[in-house]
Structure formats: structure tokens, C-alpha cells
Amino acid sequence: MAIKFELIKESSECNARLGKLYTPHGVIETPIFMPVGTKATVKTMTPEEVEKLGAQIILANTYHLYLKPGHKLVEEAGGLHKFMNWNKPILTDSGGFQVFSLGKLRKITEEGVEFRSHIDGSKHMLTPEKSIEIQNSLGSDIMMAFDECAPYPSTWEYIKQSMERTSRWAKRCKEYHQDWDRQGIFGIVQGGMYKDLREESVKAITDLDFPGYAIGGLSVGEPLDLMCEILDFTTPMLPKDKPRYLMGVGTPDYLFESVIRGVDMADCVLPTRIARNGTTLTSHGKLVIRNAKYAKDFGPLDPECDCYTCRNYSRAYIRHLFNVNEILGSRLATIHNLYFLIKLMENIREAIKEDRLLEYREEFYKKFGYIN
Amino acid sequence: MAIKFELIKESSECNARLGKLYTPHGVIETPIFMPVGTKATVKTMTPEEVEKLGAQIILANTYHLYLKPGHKLVEEAGGLHKFMNWNKPILTDSGGFQVFSLGKLRKITEEGVEFRSHIDGSKHMLTPEKSIEIQNSLGSDIMMAFDECAPYPSTWEYIKQSMERTSRWAKRCKEYHQDWDRQGIFGIVQGGMYKDLREESVKAITDLDFPGYAIGGLSVGEPLDLMCEILDFTTPMLPKDKPRYLMGVGTPDYLFESVIRGVDMADCVLPTRIARNGTTLTSHGKLVIRNAKYAKDFGPLDPECDCYTCRNYSRAYIRHLFNVNEILGSRLATIHNLYFLIKLMENIREAIKEDRLLEYREEFYKKFGYIN
Numbered sequence: 096m097a098i099k100f101e102l103i104k105e106s107s108e109c110n111a112r113l114g115k116l117y118t119p120h121g122v123i124e125t126p127i128f129m130p131v132g133t134k135a136t137v138k139t140m141t142p143e144e145v146e147k148l149g150a151q152i153i154l155a156n157t158y159h160l161y162l163k164p165g166h167k168l169v170e171e172a173g174g175l176h177k178f179m180n181w182n183k184p185i186l187t188d189s190g191g192f193q194v195f196s197l198g199k200l201r202k203i204t205e206e207g208v209e210f211r212s213h214i215d216g217s218k219h220m221l222t223p224e225k226s227i228e229i230q231n232s233l234g235s236d237i238m239m240a241f242d243e244c245a246p247y248p249s250t251w252e253y254i255k256q257s258m259e260r261t262s263r264w265a266k267r268c269k270e271y272h273q274d275w276d277r278q279g280i281f282g283i284v285q286g287g288m289y290k291d292l293r294e295e296s297v298k299a300i301t302d303l304d305f306p307g308y309a310i311g312g313l314s315v316g317e318p319l320d321l322m323c324e325i326l327d328f329t330t331p332m333l334p335k336d337k338p339r340y341l342m343g344v345g346t347p348d349y350l351f352e353s354v355i356r357g358v359d360m361a362d363c364v365l366p367t368r369i370a371r372n373g374t375t376l377t378s379h380g381k382l383v384i385r386n387a388k389y390a391k392d393f394g395p396l397d398p399e400c401d402c403y404t405c406r407n408y409s410r411a412y413i414r415h416l417f418n419v420n421e422i423l424g425s426r427l428a429t430i431h432n433l434y435f436l437i438k439l440m441e442n443i444r445e446a447i448k449e450d451r452l453l454e455y456r457e458e459f460y461k462k463f464g465y466i467n
Numbered sequence: 468m469a470i471k472f473e474l475i476k477e478s479s480e481c482n483a484r485l486g487k488l489y490t491p492h493g494v495i496e497t498p499i500f501m502p503v504g505t506k507a508t509v510k511t512m513t514p515e516e517v518e519k520l521g522a523q524i525i526l527a528n529t530y531h532l533y534l535k536p537g538h539k540l541v542e543e544a545g546g547l548h549k550f551m552n553w554n555k556p557i558l559t560d561s562g563g564f565q566v567f568s569l570g571k572l573r574k575i576t577e578e579g580v581e582f583r584s585h586i587d588g589s590k591h592m593l594t595p596e597k598s599i600e601i602q603n604s605l606g607s608d609i610m611m612a613f614d615e616c617a618p619y620p621s622t623w624e625y626i627k628q629s630m631e632r633t634s635r636w637a638k639r640c641k642e643y644h645q646d647w648d649r650q651g652i653f654g655i656v657q658g659g660m661y662k663d664l665r666e667e668s669v670k671a672i673t674d675l676d677f678p679g680y681a682i683g684g685l686s687v688g689e690p691l692d693l694m695c696e697i698l699d700f701t702t703p704m705l706p707k708d709k710p711r712y713l714m715g716v717g718t719p720d721y722l723f724e725s726v727i728r729g730v731d732m733a734d735c736v737l738p739t740r741i742a743r744n745g746t747t748l749t750s751h752g753k754l755v756i757r758n759a760k761y762a763k764d765f766g767p768l769d770p771e772c773d774c775y776t777c778r779n780y781s782r783a784y785i786r787h788l789f790n791v792n793e794i795l796g797s798r799l800a801t802i803h804n805l806y807f808l809i810k811l812m813e814n815i816r817e818a819i820k821e822d823r824l825l826e827y828r829e830e831f832y833k834k835f836g837y838i839n
Contacts, residue, residue, distance in 0.1 A: 136788060136795045164762070164787040172765055172783060180779045390536070393544055407552045411544055415536040416508060422794055423508045 098237060098279030098306035100338045100359075104448065110330060110357035111447045116307075116338050118184040118236040119277060120176065123151045125338060125359035126443060128350060128436045129186060131367065134159050135169070135179040137433075138367050139426045142181040148402070148430065149437045152184040152236075154362045157229050158193035158221075162212055166232035174234030186362075187235035188342075189226045189268075189283075192244050203243065205260065223267035227280070235278060239309060240268040242283040244342075247315045254287035254312075261285045261311075262299035269303055281307040281340060288321055290328050297332045308333050309340040310358070314349060323352050330357035347376065347439055347463060351456045354443055366436050370428035373417040376435045380464045382410075384428065389414045402434035403427075470609060470651030470678035472710045472731075476820065482702060482729035483819045488679075488710050490556040490608040491649060492548065495523045497710060497731035498815060500722065500808045501558060503739065506531050507541070507551040509805075510739050511798045514553040520774070520802065521809045524556040524608075526734045529601050530565035530593075534584055538604035546606030558734075559607035560714075561598045561640075561655075564616050575615065577632065595639035599652070607650060611681060612640040614655040616714075619687045626659035626684075633657045633683075634671035641675050653679040653712060660693055662700050669704045680705050681712040682730070686721060695724050702729035719748065719811055719835060723828045726815055738808050742800035745789040748807045752836045754782075756800065761786045774806035775799075 096119055103113040114125040130137045130145060133156045137145050145153060155175060160166060172178040175185055194201055194210045201210035207222030226241040242261040245254055265282050272280055282305035286292035300308065310329055313322050326341075333339055338359045344350060345363020353361060366376065373384045377397035382389075384396070395405040396413065404413070404427040416424030439459075446455035468491055475485040486497040502509050502517060505528045509517050517525060527547060532538060544550040547557055566573055566582045573582035579594030598613040614633040617626055637654045644652055654677035658664035672680065682701055685694050698713075705711055710731045716722060717735020725733060738748065745756045749769035754761075756768070767777035768785065776785070776799040788796030811831075818827035 134787075134791045134793055135784070136793050139794045139798075141795065141798070159791075163791050164783070168763060168783065168787075171763060172781065178781070178784055180784075391540060391543060409544065409550070411536070411540065412507070412550055412552075415506075415540075419506045419531075419535050421506055421508050422511045422797065423513065425794065426511075426513070 097275050100307065100336060102335055106447050106452055107450050108453050109355045111354050111443075111452050112357060112359065113444060113447050114338060114359055116359070118152075118279070120182060120184045120236050121151070123184060124444060126354045126440055126447075127151055127360050128345065128440045129154050129360060129362040130433050130437075131156075131362055131364045132179070132181075133364070134163070135175060137429075138371065139422070139429045140433075142179065144430065145181070145433070146183065148434045149441065150183075150433065152186060153181060154186050154188065155233065155235065156193065157187050157190035157226060157233065160233060161190060161219075161229050162214055166229040170232035170234070174232075176234065184236040185233075186237040187230050187233055187239065189239040189241040190221050190229065191226070191239075191241050192342075194221050195243055205263075207241070223264040224271045227268050227271045231272070231274075231278065237307065238272070238278055238280045240265040240280055240282050240305070242285060242311055244311050244315065245285065245287055247288065247312075247317045249287055251287075251289050251292070254285070254289055254292050258285040258287075258292050258296050259299075262296065265300055265303055265305075269305070275306075279306040281305055281309050281338075283309040283311040284329065284333070285312045287312050288317060288325060290325070293325060293329050294332065297329065301334060305337070307338040307340060309342055311342055313341060314343040319349065319352065322349070323356060326353060326356035326358065333357075345436065347436070347459065350436070350439065351443070351459070354447075355452065355456070366432035367429050370432040371425045373414075373424065373428060375428050376432050378462050380462075384410060384414050385417050386414075396431055397435070400431065400435065400438075402431050402438075404431040404434075469647050472679065472708060474707055477707075478819050478824055479822050480825050481727045483726050483815075483824050484729060484731065485816060485819050486710060486731055488731070490524075490651070492554060492556040492608050493523070495556060496816060498726045498812055498819075499523055499732050500717065500812045501526050501732060501734040502805050502809075503528075503734055503736045504551070504553075505736070506535070507547060509801075510743065511794070511801045512805075514551065516802065517553070517805070518555065520806045521813065522555075522805070524558060525553060526558050526560065527605065527607065528565065529559050529562035529598060529605065532605060533562060533591075533601050534586055538601040542604035542606070546604075548606065556608040557605075558609040559602050559605055559611065561611040561613040562593050562601065563598070563611075563613050564714075566593050567615055577635075579613070595636040596643045599640050599643045603644070603646075603650065609679065610644070610650055610652045612637040612652055612654050612677070614657060614683055616683050616687065617657065617659055619660070619684075619689045621659055623661050623664070626657070626661055626664050630657040630659075630664050630668050631671075634668065637672055637675055637677075641677070647678075651678040653677055653681050653710075655681040655683040656701065656705070657684045659684050660689060660697060662697075665697060665701050666704065669701065673706060677709070679710040679712060681714055683714055685713060686715040691720065691724065694721070695728060698725060698728035698730065705729075717808065719808070719831065722808070722811065723815070723831070726819075727824065727828070738804035739801050742804040743797045745796065745800060747800050748804050750834050752834075756782060756786050757789050758786075768803055769807070772803065772807065772810075774803050774810075776803040776806075
């Protein structure tokens with residue numbers, strides 16, 4: 096079944112929306128936070144655990160899976176869903192972001208990007224066609240068009256030529272892909288922090304008519320205010336009947352601010368990455384569990400949370416696990432952090448439904464503070 | 468409720484027995500393999516997962532918990548069961564084995580053992596009284612008497628004086644401990660590979676009348692044949708109405724051979740430790756999952772196993788997880804290895820019940836081979 100988006104409600108207070116995204120592996124209620132499973136596993140978790148947290152869709156990374164174990168192997172295994180034992184929707188990125196992050200190890204041409212593997216230095220070429228070919232092998236429900244996510248800050252000239260090439264690449268992705276019932280592609284709007292270029296990009300990408308659109312080139316180091324400004328300008332230009340995906344956003348404040356500006360989907364490695372370092376997100380802000388002050392704290396991580404971790408373990412125990420490098424520590428913190436964001440998005444959906452999102456945001460910030 | 472053992476059946480073929488061990492946190496069917504949770508966690512696992520595998524009791528290590536997080540902290544948390552969220556029986560060792568393993572970092576006197584922490588070099592003294600005091604704070608169902616596990620090989624003279632001191636220490640442990648309804652102590656028989664000393668030790672330790680006995684100083688590097696010979700000699704001298712615990716045994720062949728010789732309980736870090744290196748126990752022997760030949764093997768780890776790992780994941784996927792250092796790999800291998808040994812002991816109990824343990828052992832070895 097081809098990707099389809101149903102707009103359920105628009106907020107009366109702001110640009111937030113409620114929606115349903117239909118995919119070959121199930122329906123997703125939006126706005127949604129998507130946990131990241133870079134290498135075909137959400138780090139430390141089983142798929143059942145991820146599902147139990149309420150996750151409706153996860154991400155996987157094309158660049159990593161292309162290098163290891165290789166997309167052809169995943170295809171032979173019956174696709175990524177079967178390989179990793181996850182039967183709900185999967186979104187894969189295009190590999191572009193990782194390849195561009197390689198710095199001197201890569202070279203951009205009109206054809207695509209030549210790069211050297213960060214693992215063994217071997218030479219590879221990623222093109223729009225190759226990216227879709229890999230994602231076809233992986234069999235994700237939602238594929239991403241191959242784009243350049245330009246760094247911040249970049250000059251207008253650089254962003255312009257990069258954005259135009261991204262549009263040409265998007266066209267090639269669309270032409271290369273065949274089975275739209277099995278997998279959809281989201282186009283990616285670029286344009287950096289330049290409104291005229293954002294406008295051009297929206298026009299070029301939406302003209303290609305994808306089943307969904309990502310807003311790229313944000314959350315790349317710019318201040319939150321600037322991100323909000325660009326979102327305020329960009330999302331209203333996007334078609335209402337298509338989902339909008341903001342890549343790389345995963346702190347509570349960025350999630351609130353982007354949903355308020357019309358974003359439907361977001362993902363980030365932040366909650367899982369900081370969890371493995373012992374940093375947790377709680378109703379009262381960040382909590383670094385290794386701190387000595389928690390040594391004899393026999394209360395839960397977050398007294399307002401009802402996740403598995405908070406129902407069963409004390410701060411003192413979780414701190415002990417981190418202190419002696421036990422894997423269960425990372426697991427318990429990961430469970431909590433993912434649950435925290437998934438639950439936050441559930442509450443956000445509820446607040447949109449009841450037209451009190453702005454009020455809920457204030458309540459939340461009052462206790463949590465800003466994370467950035 | 469004080470520790471009590473009920474002998475259910477003696478095999479007609481060999482010295483194997485079926486029993487029930489009653490403890491303050493529940494009843495254990497013997498013979499049993501006990502997973503090890505050194506630092507208040509069975510590495511990589513949640514307690515619920517350990518229980519689901521069929522584990523009836525776990526071990527924890529006094530030495531490690533004394534150093535971190537400290538036994539007083541565990542006591543404040545409400546004891547080890549509550550601290551780590553495990554409500555079934557726990558057995559703690561005395562700390563002796565770890566302290567004696569410190570080599571030059573420790574000094575033995577009649578009083579006890581002076582040692583330096585392997586973590587920060589700080590000086591500590593472990594005595595029989597201190598060991599029980601720590602284990603009292605932890606609140607384990609079964610405590611172990613403080614003993615010296617002498618290395619193999621050792622001279623008759625060394626073993627004799629060490630064994631005699633162990634007996635004096637056992638007496639001090641018994642005298643120090645108060646609440647036998649809350650916690651029991653197992654005495655430990657020593658005597659190395661010398662039958663006359665084993666006999667003396669059995670006499671001295673059983674004279675103290677503990678609710679259970681461990682056979683110490685075996686599985687310390689001696690050949691399997693020699694261990695069997697000492698077991699053949701030692702277990703018949705132990706009282707039938709008390710459980711017998713062989714410390715440090717956790718390979719299928721050692722388990723078979725010790726159960727056949729009258730052992731009721733065993734523990735070992737082996738299944739969990741090798742799991743984290745990607746070595747798994749299967750019906751057809753050891754399987755090193757990193758091997759290239761499993762790269763495209765889409766079958767389960769062990770086709771005859773019905774554990775969570777084997778029901779849901781392929782060798783190719785598990786190999787991939789190890790190749791990219793994903794924690795889920797260690798988790799899946801740990802689940803499988805523990806299940807393998809727990810299930811093996813279940814089968815062994817069934818075989819004892821039906822008086823076909825020797826036949827079952829032959830069947831098993833024919834497929835599995837010896838692991839050592």
C-alpha cells in the first residue's frame with residue numbers, strides 16, 4: 096500500500112497538526128518521535144521492548160547498513176524488517192548525511208559522492224540511484240531522497256548550488272524508484288538559513304510530488320530561534336496533505352517548537368546516546384545519574400514517569416550499574432529516555448486534540464527548563 | 468523460613484538425586500544451574516528475563532558488592548533482592564575466592580585475609596565474621612562460609628593447613644551468624660586432590676551441621692577425570708539430607724559428570740562470559756558466531772532450541788550485531804547460553820526421574836561433544 100497521509104486536525108492556536116500516516120507496515124499517528132536504530136538495532140534494545148514503549152516507527156541508516164552487513168545480505172535475509180525482527184514501519188535515510196559528514200574522505204560531483212569508508216578506507220560511490228537501490232534492498236517503508244545537508248553556517252552561493260543539485264538528485268531518485276506500493280520516498284527541502292533559497296527548494300521539490308517532505312539542513316548547529324524562524328517560513332509553503340519530517344530533532348524543546356510550527360515527524364540519536372552515558376531526561380530536566388548525590392537516592396529516576404525503569408529501579412541502583420560498567424545501566428536509561436520522548440509526543444498529540452498545546456508547553460518548560 | 472532440603476529421589480543408576488531446596492524466597496528444584504549476577508545484575512539481563520529463562524536462583528559476589536556499591540548501601544536499599552529487583556532466591560559467595568585470587572595483593576593470617584582492592588588499591592580485611600556481616604547486609608537466602616580455595620596443584624602440607632584453617636573459619640562463621648530463618652550458611656569442604664584431607668574436611672565441616680554443603684577446591688584447573696575421582700570419593704560421605712553445591716562448574720560435560728556423582732547445585736560465569744564474546748553453546752557443540760561462515764546463515768543459532776533468541780533471530784543477524792559491537796548481540800547470546808544450561812538441567816532432572824540419565828548423557832555427548 097502506497098504511503099498516504101490523512102490530516103486529522105489543525106490546531107486553532109498554532110501550526111500544529113494531528114495526522115495519520117499510512118505505510119506498508121502500519122499506521123503511524125503524528126506528530127511522532129522516531130527512535131533511531133542505526134545498524135539494524137535500536138541500541139541496547141530488543142524490537143519488542145521498543146514496541147512496548149509505544150514506538151510506532153524506527154529509523155535505520157543506509158550508510159552504515161550498506162557498509163555492514165551490506166544491503167544485499169539484508170535483501171537475502173528477506174529485508175530489514177525480517178532481518179532485525181521489527182514488523183512495524185521503518186524509515187531509512189539516504190546515506191547522504193553520513194557521507195557528507197566524512198569531510199575530507201568524500202568528493203562531491205554532479206553524479207554523486209565519492210567517499211572512503213570510515214571502517215576500512217575502501218572507496219565507494221553514492222549516487223541518487225545507488226542510494227535508492229540500497230534502500231530498495233533494505234525494504235524500508237519510507238525512503239529518503241539523496242540530498243546534501245550543507246553545514247551551518249554556509250554562504251548563500253554555496254547553499255544555492257547545493258540546493259539546486261539536491262533538487263536534481265531528488266528527480267533522479269524519483270525516476271529510479273519503481274515499486275511505490277512497497278516503498279515511498281520523501282523529498283527533502285534544503286536552502287539553509289536563506290528564505291529565498293528555501294522558497295525555491297520547496298517549489299522544486301514539491302513539484303516532483305513526493306508522498307512526504309523532509310525539512311533538511313536544520314538542527315545542524317544553528318540557534319533554536321533561527322531554526323524556528325526558518326520553520327515558520329517554510330512549513331506553510333508545504334502541502335497540507337503531506338507529512339513533514341524534521342530530521343535530527345530529539346530534545347523536548349526542539350520537539351515542542353517544531354511541532355508548533357507544523358512538523359509531523361522527527362528523529363534523533365540524542366535520547367539513546369546520552370542514555371548510554373548515564374544522562375536521562377526527566378520531568379524536572381536532565382539528570383546525570385553518575386552524580387554522587389544519587390548514591391543513596393532510592394527513589395525512581397523520574398517520580399512522574401511510569402516506564403519499566405522508573406517502576407522497578409532506584410537512582411541508587413542505576414548509578415551503581417553505571418559505576419561498575421554494567422550493560423543493564425545503559426538499557427534502563429535507554430528505556431527511560433525513549434519512553435520519555437514517546438510519551439511526550441503522546442501528550443503533545445492529546446494537547447493538540449484539545450487545543451491546549453501552548454499551555455502544555457508552558458507547563459512542561461516550567462518544570463523541565465530548556466535542555467540546550 | 469530456615470533453609471531445608473527435601474530429597475525426592477535417588478537415581479537407581481548412579482549417585483544423581485532429585486531434590487527440593489526450600490529458601491526464604493522460594494523453592495528450588497535440584498539439580499540446578501545458577502546464573503551468576505556478580506555485581507547485582509546478571510550481565511546484560513533484566514531480572515524478568517532471567518526468571519523467564521527458568522532460572523530459580525542466582526548468585527551474587529560478596530567481594531564485588533562490598534567494594535561497590537558497598538554492603539551498607541545495599542542494606543539501606545532494603546537488601547539485595549529489592550536493590551536489584553529480583554524476588555527469587557539469591558546465593559552469595561563469601562568473598563574468599565576473589566580475595567585469594569588477588570595473589571600478591573593479599574596476606575593470609577589466622578584472623579582472615581588482608582587485601583588491597585583491585586579497583587583503587589585501598590586496604591581491607593576480610594575475616595569469617597566480616598564476610599557474614601557483609602552477607603547479612605546483602606540479605607541473600609544462602610550465604611557461604613568464608614574459606615580458602617587453594618590453587619591447583621598444591622602440596623599436601625599446604626592443603627592440610629589451609630583446610631584446617633577453613634574448618635576453624637567455618638565454625639566462626641556459624642557462631643557469628645544469628646538469624647537462621649532469614650538466611651542460611653553452607654559449609655565448604657576443602658582438601659584439594661587428597662582423599663585423606665577431603666575425608667578430614669568432610670568430618671570437620673559436617674560436624675558443624677550446616678543446612679547445606681559446598682564442595683570447594685574443584686574445577687580449579689584440574690583435569691575432568693581427577694575432579695570426577697574426588698567427587699566419587701567425597702559426595703558419598705556427605706549427608707544425604709543436605710544439598711551439595713559444586714562451585715564454578717558451568718560446561719555441559721562438567722554439569723553431567725557432577726550431577727551423576729551426587730551434586731545438586733552448580734554455578735559458573737562461563738555461559739554469560741563466553742556469550743559476550745560471541746561464543747554460544749548449541750546442541751551440536753560450541754558455535755563461534757563471528758565466524759565468516761555464518762555471514763549468510765539465516766537459520767537460528769541452535770535449530771533444536773526454542774529460546775527467545777533462536778525463535779526470532781538468525782545467525783547472520785547475531786553475527787552482524789557482534790561485528791558492529793551492538794549490545795543486543797551480547798544480550799541475545801547471553802539469553803541463549805543461559806537458557807541452554809537451564810534447559811539442560813531441566814532435561815537432566817527429567818532423566819533422573821525416569822532413570823535414564825546415563826542414556827541421556829550419551830545422547831547429548833554424541834551430538835555436542837566435550838567442550839573442554
